[in-house]
Amino acid sequence: MMHTGWVGMGLLLLLLLLGAAAEAALLLPGRPDRNDFAGMARWLVSGNSWGVLSTVSVHLQGMPFGNIASFSDGPPGNSTGTPYFYLTKLDPTAYDLSKNPRCSLSLSEEPLGTCGNKDAENPSCAKLTLSGQVEEIQTDKERGFAAEALFSKHPEMRSWPAHHNFRFYKFIIEDIFLIDWFGGPKPLTVSDYYWNNHISTFLLDGLAQ
């Protein structure tokens, strides 16, 4: 019986340690609970500064063509969930979009530094793909907001050469593919993604500071 008692105490200690480890994991700066799908998606969009924008390629005859793109969904403290871009048609991506706006934007949790030793393909290292259309912004008001969103997070963009004709673009989200845990893609509608504005802005304010 003595022996069983020691095993029991060992198990209890192990559970306490695991509990402490789990709590520590939850205290990582700003990372939402994995069951808060909208919060997780918004956190990935606000926290990342670049991703891969995949278009239907003109120069490769319709192949899916992914390219590195910097983006921002708002200035610090005003995360909107909508990714804005600053692109030039000298680059194939913006040229592709001018012919076919359908595209996707893919992000990983890896660059945020919160995946620890987990492999980037491990479902618990979150990954997000927004699918929809990217279009050039048409109004001065929204262009002004996009400039504020992008230049606050990407200050060097201000000085990018004028003769390259950079323009402001925005992502119109139609579908959201989120994996932040085992068991396949998580259910997340576009309206849920935008409805959680207050939660994500709160989370992101914490992250930006």
Added chain:
Amino acid sequence: MMHTGWVGMGLLLLLLLLGAAAEAALLLPGRPDRNDFAGMARWLVSGNSWGVLSTVSVHLQGMPFGNIASFSDGPPGNSTGTPYFYLTKLDPTAYDLSKNPRCSLSLSEEPLGTCGNKDAENPSCAKLTLSGQVEEIQTDKERGFAAEALFSKHPEMRSWPAHHNFRFYKFIIEDIFLIDWFGGPKPLTVSDYYWNNHISTFLLDGLAQ
């Protein structure tokens, strides 16, 4: 004249400092010279452990769909230039590939930590897109090599659940899009990319240690 002498000495000192800074930049671990296009592309492939694999989506009716994928082009000391993957058709990417193998793999220099303060969209922070086809590996010999390549860089893959039917895949490169400096995409053929095997293996040995 005294004044001119001081200015001259100041300029000399400045040149010496700039020279030292340039040399320091060249000494970053393994980063090839920006004019060594094959070396740069091979360095990005060997140094990165994940990228975005973009397919023609089945579940989104033909949209370009980018997804996070871990890969390896060889075990440490034997970088081949060919990305290998470990994928399951439970995930849309491998399923898409079974219907249409045309795809691209996009990588940034950002995760390697050598872009400093440069924006990910800045042409001098290198970016690479391999376009072509990804196919399931058919021979035991190549499957063995892919396993060695992947499991050495992604050890947790060994224990991924067997009932998910992970399979080994390889990238057949048909086109290479590389930007590692201003002035648009750099000229780099697939044969040049593979011809420089010895250089890149050398560079990568240094990086892996």
